[in-house]
Amino acid sequence: MTPRAIYIHIPFCSHKCYYCDFTAYVINGQPVDEYLEALEREMAHTVAEIPPDRIETIFIGGGTPSILSPDQLERLMNAIQTYFPRRASNQEFTVEANPGTVTPEKLAVMKQGGVNRLSFGAQTFRRDLLARIGRVHTVEEVERSVEAARAAGIDNLSLDLMFGLPDQTVEDMEESLQRGIALAPDHFSVYSLKVEEGTRFHHQLLQGKLPLPSEDDELEMYQLTRKRMKEAGYRQYEVSNFSRPGRESRHNSVYWLNQPYYGLGAGAHGYARGVRHANVRGVREYIRRTREGRPVAESHQVPTHEEMENQFILGLRLADGVSSSLFKKRFGKEPETVFGPVLESLKHRGLLQQKKDAYHLTEQGLLFGNEVFAAFLGEAV
Structure with a gap:
């Protein structure tokens, strides 16, 4: 995109x-x-x-x-x-x-x-x-x-x-x-x-x-x-x-929502066409590098499993949660197929709930958000 x-x-x-x-x-x-x-x-x-x-x-x-x-x-x-x-x-x-x-x-x-x-x-x-x-x-x-x-x-x-x-x-x-x-x-x-x-x-x-x-x-x-x-x-x-x-x-x-954006300036991060990048941080180094091209310090192509993890780690911060239908539209898979054991574990512990089409943090999950987000790291099937 x-x-x-x-x-x-x-x-x-x-x-x-x-x-x-x-x-x-x-x-x-x-x-x-x-x-x-x-x-x-x-x-x-x-x-x-x-x-x-x-x-x-x-x-x-x-x-x-x-x-x-x-x-x-x-x-x-x-x-x-x-x-x-x-x-x-x-x-x-x-x-x-x-x-x-x-x-x-x-x-x-x-x-x-x-x-x-x-x-x-x-x-x-x-x-x-x-x-x-x-x-x-x-x-x-x-x-x-x-x-x-x-x-x-x-x-x-x-x-x-x-x-x-x-x-x-x-x-x-x-x-x-x-x-x-x-x-x-x-x-x-x-x-x-x-x-x-x-x-x-x-x-x-x-x-x-x-x-x-x-x-x-x-x-x-x-x-x-x-x-x-x-x-x-x-x-x-x-x-x-x-x-x-x-x-x-x-x-x-x-x-x-894990959507793409341009990131411009010293130390800025961007995400476009499936690639995340970070610019050089020093002001003078940034100025020098722009004379040669884009001042990117590091970049990586985000693999699909990482994209799916990010969809939950970032999206669960929102009160509207992560939509199952939008997840399937983007990745061609149901969230349960990718994160079944994680989702069940978090629901069992009272940190996550499913309402209609979306997964949301519970009241308890809101207070332990970092623990919930970390549960998805490296867990995409």
């Missing part, structure tokens, strides 16, 4: 958060304009190799894409239009933004370029905790950024929140949820902290200087999130995501 979704990575930020292991670099001294020029070259190489169809979703992530200047943002928008000119009439076009980095000028450029959705990284509404995790924005900047986006005519907004942060309490999470919901965004992504190797938090953890909440408190934060979101009219359509009706992240759903 030809991708109808595009992910573009902007690896620059004003400050590296203490939990971040993404491809991201502090912008001072970075060759930003050269990077944007390299992105255009990668776009040219990519569409020559994989000509695009009508594009349905675009997602610009980072890093902090909103750290670019208005002129740089305009250049990026023009490049996207040049190389991916065919767009669906109802296209979803998202840009990640840190509160405090959006201005009326930047918002106007994004709006003119077709951006109709912004994802703000609020993370928490406890002031001292923002500093504790390495965030440089304030609580007030979250509120002002949401107001500015709406004033610019971009009203499809998402907020990111985190739980399980060092020194965070259940009461802190309650306050963050209340203040976030009061801003009335259309969508929330609420994730638990995962301490990744190589991050500042990982070093603190090894030194015994990272006071994380207990597992019981973290579970209570998650359950509190689910309760408050439901009360406020948000549907949990994915393990960590909640939305107003019709405002689900269509771009992220491409990943969960």
Whole structure:
């Protein structure tokens, strides 16, 4: 299948958060304009190799894409239009933004370029905790950024929140949820902290200087999130995501439905024509490699058994689950033929259920999702 979704990575930020292991670099001294020029070259190489169809979703992530200047943002928008000119009439076009980095000028450029959705990284509404995790924005900047986006005519907004942060309490999470919901965004992504190797938090953890909440408190934060979101009219359509009706992240759903997408930029991942690839991570190496062709660091043809495993591992994250009929249409086999023993075992343990045409996580399975997903690895017959 030809991708109808595009992910573009902007690896620059004003400050590296203490939990971040993404491809991201502090912008001072970075060759930003050269990077944007390299992105255009990668776009040219990519569409020559994989000509695009009508594009349905675009997602610009980072890093902090909103750290670019208005002129740089305009250049990026023009490049996207040049190389991916065919767009669906109802296209979803998202840009990640840190509160405090959006201005009326930047918002106007994004709006003119077709951006109709912004994802703000609020993370928490406890002031001292923002500093504790390495965030440089304030609580007030979250509120002002949401107001500015709406004033610019971009009203499809998402907020990111985190739980399980060092020194965070259940009461802190309650306050963050209340203040976030009061801003009335259309969508929330609420994730638990995962301490990744190589991050500042990982070093603190090894030194015994990272006071994380207990597992019981973290579970209570998650359950509190689910309760408050439901009360406020948000549907949990994915393990960590909640939305107003019709405002689900269509771009992220491409990943969960195991569909193809273009991946552009340093460190970006893509999936097209049965091949998954990862680009080189270094900015200067990325720039150099685009002068020779696509800056791919590694790639592999995904075998059918791995495709089938991914269909369940990713698809079970969704509240709608994995459709048996769509699975058979894609792979020519019933799920029971491929994963019979696994499915029966998970159902017997109360982690999985079958409703009509689809398999879903149970309430218990939702809390032990990683265990469920891991059960499918290497199990395709």
